[in-house]
Amino acid sequence: MPLGEKRVENNWEILTKELVFYGIKLHNSHMCSMRQEEQFTKMKNTHAISVLQKRINQNGKLFEATWKDLLNCIESTPLDVVSQNSSLVEKRLFINSLKDLAKFASFLNANFIFDDEDLQKTFQRSIKSFMKQDCNHVPREVILSVPDYKINLDWIFRTNSILSYLIHLLSYARLGPDKVGHSKTMIKTARGVSGPWANLDLPLLERRFNWSDIAEEMAGRQRDKRNQTRYMKGFEYYNDPWGRVGEGHYWREIRNEPYKWSDRADESPYPHRSILTYR
DSSP: OOTTOOOOOOHHHHHHHHHHHTTEEEOSSSEEEEEOSSSEEEEEHHHHHHHHHHHHHHHHHHHHHHHHHHHHHHHTOOTTSOOOSOOHHHHHHHHHHHHHHHHHHHHHHHHTOSSOHHHHHHHHHHHHHHHTSOGGGSOHHHHHHHHHHHHHHHHHHHHHHHHHHHHHHHHHHTTOHHHHHTOSSSOOOOOSOOSTTTTTTSOHHHHOOOGGGTHHHHTTHHHHHHTSHHHHTTOTTTTOTTOOOOOOOOOOOGGGSOOOGGGHHHHOOSOOOGGGTOO
8 A cells, every 4th residue: 555545444444433432342243342330341232232222211211300300490499589699690501501491392392202292291381481480580599400400401312312323333233344344325425515514424535535546637737827827928038048038017007107287187097077177
């Protein structure tokens, strides 16, 4: 392999490195090692999927319990007390957390995350009604607690999303290196997206290429730029071996040409209203 060139990885190598990043060493399509309490435990891929699914179920129960605690905190809040101890930063963080929780509740209600549909609808109604209250009448302990609940819920939901992602990777790895390595199901193409985050899901070969692939068409590019007309006009005979002189291009600006003041009515290049000067 030439120096400076990198080998393009196939799908199986990318899948293996992705699992290693999350603490799972993939040995083959049937066996893997999962990190558990500072050490790796070797197990079958099917067993690893069961372990990850068990973690998702445990986090789901914790997620639902956290929603209920937040619901009790909101519903049991006395709103007749004027809270004057909260700072402006705390109130802004409290308001923004409520807005994010309202969006989160709408997302959960639309995707049926909970088994208890009544809990989802009740929480969504409670959040919307609580957002109509004046934050100056909310106790300070509630103002400080709502952002903490929001961070906990985001963290649990994010953790379950990663675990679900790992389950999909392990299920795909069961196809084996031969099918995964040359499969086109993992190759994605994105078109019509612009900006700094465009084409992030393209395969590595479409984002990176060897210089030798374009060296021939790029040869002489800088020379062609220097020989453009805008740079060479008037200097065609510059340093000519036959003694011809290249004086360069003279750009004549008419408004800089001198003229007699007495002939300004006819010679002046500047637009003016002569009727204001002559009678």
